[in-house]
């Protein structure tokens with residue numbers, strides 16, 4: 434199962450011999466779910482169908498299906514998702530009810546006609562796998578700083594990082610921690626709500642109905658929150674609302690698009706045109722990525738649970754900037770070059786490698 438894994442011919446075979454598509458689809462979904470795959474990709478190619486799982490963000494080939502079996506499986510998936518089974522030349526979107534295939538959550542299905550044949554992607558969702566704050570894999574010093582900052586009911590904690598870098602998971606874990614320590618009124622505005630947390634008022638923006646982040650915030654501030662989570666500060670209006678909330682006794686936790694901790698300050702300055710105000714409100718910035726974690730079942734040797742990769746789950750690789758008085762002064766003077774992370778990517782790398790949480794090659798994928 435190393436270089437060219439093909440689980441369909443290695444004794445893990447699903448019920449294919451009998452051409453039982455019903456059983457085969459269920460088997461495939463359960464196999465993917467047992468490995469916590471986020472997506473299953475089925476790509477028709479000449480005389481075969483390539484099967485891949487997205488595991489911890491990485492597309493991993495698990496095998497190829499013979500043409501005949503693949504056609505039956507694709508047909509069955511489309512039938513379950515209430516798509517037109519005879520249509521192969523147009524994209525279609527649908528949903529399989531979890532209960533129909535023995536899963537706890539629904540499966541989103543989309544098809545697209547590629548040049549080699551139909552491409553079908555199934556997206557899986559999982560309930561109840563939100564990690565607790567101390568399970569995220571943050572270095573102890575970062576964890577301590579975050580924990581302390583959570584106790585202050587004003588100012589801003591900002592997170593940045595590319596899509597899929599775990600920002601939402603971090604925010605949810607922080608909120609859970611906050612609720613455990615000190616039950617308070619937390620309101621979120623998200624796009625969309627990714628996981629429902631009990632004890633928190635979660636809301637979604639709805640651009641089609643004109644409910645933007647800024648508009649939602651304006652109304653939600655009247656709901657008397659103590660902690661306000663803003664899915665993303667992406668325009669001037671939202672930035673202004675966020676700063677106003679943080680100045681008036683709310684802890685604001687938000688994400689913002691930027692390439693570095695310093696970039697977050699630059700971006701917020703650009704959106705507000707008021708460096709003094711920004712300097713006065715930001716307390717902490719986290720810039721994170723996710724790297725694949727060494728499999729805890731085999732310590733990177735490769736086992737069935739990690740499909741031979743030696744890696745399972747993910748862990749944050751990050752830089753953090755806790756703003757000091759001196760940093761605030763530099764920001765007011767627009768001397769941003771002076772801002773240095775209080776915990777750098779280099780320190781993060783050392784921590785991850787010394788604790789054997791990941792491999793050097795995994796970190797290098799993010800630094801190239």
Ligand SMILES: [Zn+2]
Pocket residue numbers: 728729730731732733734735736737738739740741743744745
């Ligand atoms: Zn393993």
